[in-house]
Amino acid sequence: MMSASVPGPSAPTLPILGRSRRGRGGVCVAVLGLLLGSPGLAAAQVPVVTDESVDAAIQRAVTWIEGRRNADGHWESKAAVQEHIRAGDTGLAVLSLLYAGRDPRETALDRALTWFAEQALQGTYTHGLRAHVLALVPGKKFRGRLEEDLAWLLRAVGPRGTPWAGSYDYDAPPDGGLPSRWDNSNSQFGVLGAWLAADAGLPVPETYWEAVAEHWIRVQNTDGGWGYEQGDTQSRGSMTAAGLAALFVVLDQRYAAQPREAVGLLTAIELGLDWFGREYTPENPRGDVGWTYYYLYGVERVGAASGYKAFRNKEWFRSGAAYLLAHQQADGSWPMTGDQATALRNTAFAVMFLCHGRAPLMFNKLAHGPD
Numbered sequence: 001m002m003s004a005s006v007p008g009p010s011a012p013t014l015p016i017l018g019r020s021r022r023g024r025g026g027v028c029v030a031v032l033g034l035l036l037g038s039p040g041l042a043a044a045q046v047p048v049v050t051d052e053s054v055d056a057a058i059q060r061a062v063t064w065i066e067g068r069r070n071a072d073g074h075w076e077s078k079a080a081v082q083e084h085i086r087a088g089d090t091g092l093a094v095l096s097l098l099y100a101g102r103d104p105r106e107t108a109l110d111r112a113l114t115w116f117a118e119q120a121l122q123g124t125y126t127h128g129l130r131a132h133v134l135a136l137v138p139g140k141k142f143r144g145r146l147e148e149d150l151a152w153l154l155r156a157v158g159p160r161g162t163p164w165a166g167s168y169d170y171d172a173p174p175d176g177g178l179p180s181r182w183d184n185s186n187s188q189f190g191v192l193g194a195w196l197a198a199d200a201g202l203p204v205p206e207t208y209w210e211a212v213a214e215h216w217i218r219v220q221n222t223d224g225g226w227g228y229e230q231g232d233t234q235s236r237g238s239m240t241a242a243g244l245a246a247l248f249v250v251l252d253q254r255y256a257a258q259p260r261e262a263v264g265l266l267t268a269i270e271l272g273l274d275w276f277g278r279e280y281t282p283e284n285p286r287g288d289v290g291w292t293y294y295y296l297y298g299v300e301r302v303g304a305a306s307g308y309k310a311f312r313n314k315e316w317f318r319s320g321a322a323y324l325l326a327h328q329q330a331d332g333s334w335p336m337t338g339d340q341a342t343a344l345r346n347t348a349f350a351v352m353f354l355c356h357g358r359a360p361l362m363f364n365k366l367a368h369g370p371d
Contacts, residue, residue, distance in 0.1 A: 047325035049318055054354050057325055060332030061351045062100045065093050066108075068344060073111040075344060084123025084170045089344055090116050091129040095136075096348035099355040104137045113137060117145045124168045124186045127152045128193025135200035150197040153190050154208060158182060158215070166215030183229040187215060188242035192301065195249045209254035216243045216250075217268045224271035225279070225286075235275060236287030241298030244272040248305035277312025282323035290338035293346035293353075296320050300353045324350050 047053060069075060074090040094112050102109055117134065121127050127149045134146040156172035158164025158179050167182035168190035191212050198204040220226055225235025226243035247269050255262040279285040284295040299316050302308070309315060328334055334346040 047322060049321045049325065053325060054321055057328055057332075058100055058351055058354050061328070061334075061347050062097060062102070062332075064332035065096060065344070065347060065351070068093070069108070069112070072115070073108065074115045075112075082123075085125055087116060087119045087121060088126050088129060089342075091126060091133055092345055092348040095129065095133050096351040096355075098133065098136045099352045101355075113142065117142050121149075121152075123170050124153075124156060124172075124190050125170070127156075128189035128191075131193035132196040135196035146197060146200065147202060150194060150202050150204070153194050153197075154204070157190060157208065157211060160207065160211045160214065164215075165218075166211035166213065167219075181229070182215075184219070184226055184239045184242050185228065188239075188246060188298070191246045191249060195253065195305075198253055204253065206254055209250045212246055213250045213254070213262075213265050216246050217264055220268055220271065224273075224275035226272075234286065235279075237276075237279065237281075237285040238287050238291050238295040238298055240272055240275055240279075241295060241302050244269065244276070245298060245301040245305050247272070248302065252305065273308075273311055277314060280311050280314035280316065282320045288338075290341050292323075292337065293334060293341065293349040296324070296353045297349040300356050304356055320353055324354060 070077075074087075075093040076087060076090055090112060094109065094116060097109060098104060104110060104113055113133070116130060119126075121130060131146060131149040131153065134142040134149070152172065156168060158167045160166070162178060164179045164182050166187070167179070167184075168186040169179045169181050169183070170186055173179045194204055194208065216226070219230070220243060221233050221235045223235055225240040227234050227236065228239055247265055251259070251262060251265060251269070255265065259266070282292070282296065283289050284292045287295065299320060302311075303316060309317060324334070328350070332347075333343045334350045336343045337346060
């Protein structure tokens with residue numbers, strides 16, 4: 001999923017997924033009409049975005065993903081990968097199938113879930129991804145592993161009172177030690193994994209959410225967006241989506257009943273929304289377009305966590321869906337756009353955008369304001 005070297009500021013590494021309390025179960029909801037406001041670009045320029053066209057795109061992509069499963073029942077290749085991303089392709093593939101409504105009790109999907117749950121993982125990306133996956137599976141079969149993944153995420157986050165508070169690196173620091181670095185892509189994945197575990201009913205301390213808010217507020221750029229790592233003042237779409245999603249999650253998990261205590265967090269959210277109001281496009285604004293599918297998944301996470309169907313005047317789902325419909329390949333996949341942005345990963349992100357982006361987004365926390 002990621003290269004052997006730490007990615008530079010223009011290339012955030014592989015991301016993860018979550019669900020909103022407004023979209024439990026990760027299943028697509030046929031309410032596209034709620035989200036399709038202005039007609040957008042002329043019909044001659046973009047595909048027509050309808051329930052039918054989006055459903056057809058999802059089903060073609062799901063068929064393609066299922067067809068890439070190997071003889072062992074998962075999606076990992078035999079090529080050597082870094083330990084902190086091992087099993088991540090299977091996690092993304094399984095997650096996209098769950099989003100698309102595949103039954104986790106179906107034999108092939110249950111086999112893949114069991115294989116994924118049995119893997120000894122070592123990194124933030126994969127622990128966060130697996131927490132998301134297992135949180136969507138009903139029943140007790142994988143509950144113990146979900147609890148273990150959440151415990152890892154709570155242990156790996158930078159502690160409060162340090163420069164790393166609320167952030168994540170690729171791996172957990174040694175016992176009793178502190179992180180040596182952080183980046184906002186790993187930090188996004190860690191938070192989204194904890195969010196899904198909490199939404200599945202596992203306890204997450206309030207201090208965790210407070211530390212997460214501390215990180216994202218502290219590293220926000222003066223223009224309202226977010227960069228990739230310490231000192232990166234180039235805000236880009238993918239990392240701004242990560243920052244906004246994380247802050248909306250904290251607002252929901254920690255301050256839903258006490259919004260008056262979240263003045264700094266609400267201010268940071270407003271600045272981030274202002275940035276998207278100026279910069280939003282479906283192609284990772286001010287960032288590497290090779291990460292567009294990762295970015296669109298991040299945009300969907302903002303919509304799921306916030307209930308917003310638009311960033312200021314920018315309607316994210318219609319434009320993103322039109323982009324995806326225009327770029328889907330004849331075989332149902334979306335193309336590889338970089339060494340780490342493979343066709344499988346891009347297709348999984350595209351499916352999740354199209355599925356979760358169609359859930360009803362009618363509750364707007366900031367519009368309601370404090371009680």
